[in-house]
Amino acid sequence: KKIIGAIVVLIPIVFLAACGTSGGILGAGENELKLAHNQSLDHPVHKSLAEFGRLVEEKSDGEISVNIYANGQLGSEREAIELTQTGAVDLAKVSASALESFESDYSIFSVPYVFEDYQQFEEAMSNKEVTDRLYLQTEEIGFRALTYYNAGERNLYTKNREVKDVSDMNGLKVRVQPSQTSVGMIEAFGGVPTSMAYGEVYTALQAGVIDAAENNETALVNNNHGEVAKYYMYTEHQIVPDMLIMNSARFDRFSDEEQEIIMEAAEESTIYHEDVWEQTIKENTEIAKNEMNVQFVEVDKDSFIDSVQEMHKEFAESEKTGEIYDLLKGAIE
Ligand code: GCU
Incomplete structure (x- = not known):
């Protein structure tokens, strides 16, 4: 039994x-x-x-x-x-x-202007x-x-500051992804990075915890960030x-x-x-412009590129990232 x-x-x-x-x-x-x-x-x-x-x-x-x-x-x-x-x-x-x-x-991929x-x-x-x-x-x-x-080109967008060149980044509080390299990028631009999960960005922008974020155009429309961010700058700093x-x-x-x-x-x-x-991207750009009143701004891209040259040197020379940096650069030359 x-x-x-x-x-x-x-x-x-x-x-x-x-x-x-x-x-x-x-x-x-x-x-x-x-x-x-x-x-x-x-x-x-x-x-x-x-x-x-x-x-x-x-x-x-x-x-x-x-x-x-x-x-x-x-x-x-x-x-x-x-x-x-x-x-x-x-x-x-x-x-x-x-x-x-x-x-x-x-x-x-987060090294700015690697492509x-x-x-x-x-x-x-x-x-x-x-x-x-x-x-x-x-x-x-x-x-x-x-x-x-x-996931397109990542561009900077702000609540209310128009950025024309890298000097306008001074002191700007920008949300970045949980990525040390992206933190380094915003610092190199002269801004103040805050890393947080994507789902928190809308509220953080609205509450003024951050002044800006950076992403492709879907952020404006699919994630409604265009309701609170009114300037979208074509910095094209990353392709992630x-x-x-x-x-x-x-x-x-x-x-x-x-x-x-x-x-x-x-x-x-x-x-x-x-x-x-x-x-x-085509549709979202039109919706953001016409229905959300987001202004799309061309910037002096060279000034952004110049500000991150030191980062490239660091990545190329680092023991951790030197190999992948060379492999990637070799593939696009
Ligand atoms: C892009 C990407 C997402 C990511 C987001 C972010 O939209 O496609 O996977 O979560 O950026 O900035 O966190």
Whole structure:
């Protein structure tokens, strides 16, 4: 009787433990992947992630599905990276800048003016040596990158100060991403950086905790920052991609064929994203101008570039970042 009793108790425990290997905090099945990100449902990056999910499902004949948790409902980008590391979520979309404190190679994207233009950025991101290094470097800390999404050029925007050249940055309180390199950039410009999660920026601007932030045009419209920030300056200081990352152990549990499906879907969603992005930036610029009264300002870009030359020297010479700096520069020369 005792033995039978023990078996009856053990069966559900063993069963639950087996379910637990799917690693999900949300109790999803083994082939249902959970993806976390911090953008709204109408953001172009969300649309491309949805396309990624659709492609995975289609290519796997419905065997694998992707469930998206948008709007930062599972936390900030930092938290999303940590959840991906532990396997509590399977996938996350986060800015390369947010990855910098996990892997120093990613800091390269936050070095201001490391790319002269978007074409150079594309050249670097289509260089396999660059992407292999970036994507796989984090395997030992629990995740890999599958692909990137264009997140445009980052520009400065202020509540009420028009900035024409770098000298106008003096004392300006600017929100940056949780990235030491971005902190260094605003200091080099002469401003006062404050790093905070993206979800806090609107309120911080409104309350006057910060005078400014910097981002692509979707921040004005998709995140409503254009309601409080009335000047958008084309400083074009960074081109920081969004990265799709995946828990390494989860990826490795898939068969070769399934891994290929996931990789293909990721790459195709990046291509899909290019058009969605371009279209949205055009639309958002018009909406910000005409409906939100945001003024778009051309700046003396050279004055900004001059102010960060020392940073370039530091990155090129540092033991931590010298290699990736050279690799990236080599890819665009
Ligand atoms: C971009 C990026 C986001 C990021 C945000 C930020 O919008 O796409 O992933 O969170 O910048 O400034 O934090």
